[in-house]
Amino acid sequence: MTGAVGLLQDLVRLPSPSGKEEAVVARLEAEFRSLGWTPEVRGRNITALLDGGPGPLLLLNSHTDTVPVGAEWTKDPLAAAVEDGRIYGRGSNDAKGCLTAMVLGAARAFSKNAPKGRVLLAATCEEETLGQGLEKLLPSLPRPDAAVVGEPTGLQPAVAQKGLVVLEITARGRSAHAAWGGGVNAVEAAARDVLALSGLSFERAHPALGTPSLNVTQISGGERHNVIPDRCRLVVDVRTTPDYAPEEIVARVRAAVGGEVVVRSSRLGSVATDPAHAVVRAALAANPGSVPYGSPTLSDWVFLKGIPTVKAGPGESRRSHTPDEYLETAELEAGVAFYEALIRRYFEEAAA
Ligand SMILES: [Zn+2]
The missing domain is CATH 3.30.70.360 (Alpha-Beta Plaits)
Structure with a gap:
């Protein structure tokens, strides 16, 4: 198993503008296999099912694509250099950091004392263009009982989205x-x-x-x-x-x-989740002191209408799509711990 910083660096070094996610999918496929999971690749989407036994199904979704590199960078957008505790690069914040933290958080949750239930990890393409990603994949997946969409929210749970x-x-x-x-x-x-x-x-x-x-x-x-x-x-x-x-x-x-x-x-369409739902309670418990909020920005959550969902992940939305985009290594590590805690707490809350 690769460390969080190493895996994020690998993902950032593989450019993946929307429509060209193949190399990132291949890297994730190798990582999933090294974790002992059985990945399934469908188009430029990749999934893995972690099975802790009978119980609810929690979907963890984030995206592999990025916006184009763009101009005005002072750092190398594909080097993933670590400077002063920050990993610089296109997609480091939106959303390869969230994806990395989800993968490793789930790996930790299932490595010992696995929760009673199933987690379906889905790394999907073309989120930035709302194209061939989650919307196309969803009909071929079992229907989740709840979902977490990994986007940079400073680990605050968004419970509604415009x-x-x-x-x-x-x-x-x-x-x-x-x-x-x-x-x-x-x-x-x-x-x-x-x-x-x-x-x-x-x-x-x-x-x-x-x-x-x-x-x-x-x-x-x-x-x-x-x-x-x-x-x-x-x-x-x-x-x-x-x-x-x-x-x-x-x-x-x-x-x-x-x-x-x-x-x-x-x-x-706009989507919203009952703030009293188990998945919201789990997200709040995973980041003590956090406050549910409404997000003005779109994400693949739009395609999960009817499935109780929170949007949460490490990083800051305002850093997305900007030159010199970065994620702090501390934010990344906190993200791994956040998703592990969220997964564990969700299955406890759902069973209670
Ligand atoms: Zn994003």
Whole structure:
């Protein structure tokens, strides 16, 4: 069995932008075999079932892919060098550190006094693009009783997660020569829609997530300086809560604006878990003093709707996707202990 720092370094040194996770899967397959597990590789996803006997099934999931390296790094993004207690590299924080800690935490939990129940470890691909990973794998897996999604949360358990609705609004007008005037200016119509959207408010607040947020994030209109534009397009990003179905959000936007509204995406729903569920209690017990919270960022949790889930792992969400991404070695070791304790406590709580 490789140590936590060594395994994370190995994973960081194998680049795995979304769609190109094969080398990381092969490294994990070797690690799983050396731990005495029987890995199953399906596409670019890999699973292993740890069986402590009859009992509930706990899914542990994290992702093998990373965003591209990107610019502005001052460190080598693929060297996984340790400096001042930090392991630098693309994916060190999101989410190869979580993955490493999950694998070794589960290994420790099952190495002696194995819990009564089963853990299904699933390292999945294409989380960053919400592609061929967990969503595609899930139908071929036994249905879990509960799940943990490994993402950098500072080991705080997220018990709810916002969803995403993306809308396109097209304001239309009638073009004319700017010098002569006349026509109907679509950019002005779009501007009125932007102001109307900024005045929209949502009253119903979720205890962990608060209210939905809505932002106009893109605008484009007009072809030339001397032509009154006949169309202007807005893109709107809405982060939803379980209290608002996408249809209600869309209806509110339609009522507020003059432009034509088209739903570009509404499949990534908001999810939430009862804070009293065994998996939440286990996560809280594994990190004494931690507080359940609502996460504004998406993860593969969106595909686990109906399965009680917490999102928790070592590292910090704000470090993800940034240049000079890192995970502290102390955070990694704490992550291993966290997942081991969470697994043990979950099966105790579930049996109680
Ligand atoms: Zn991630």
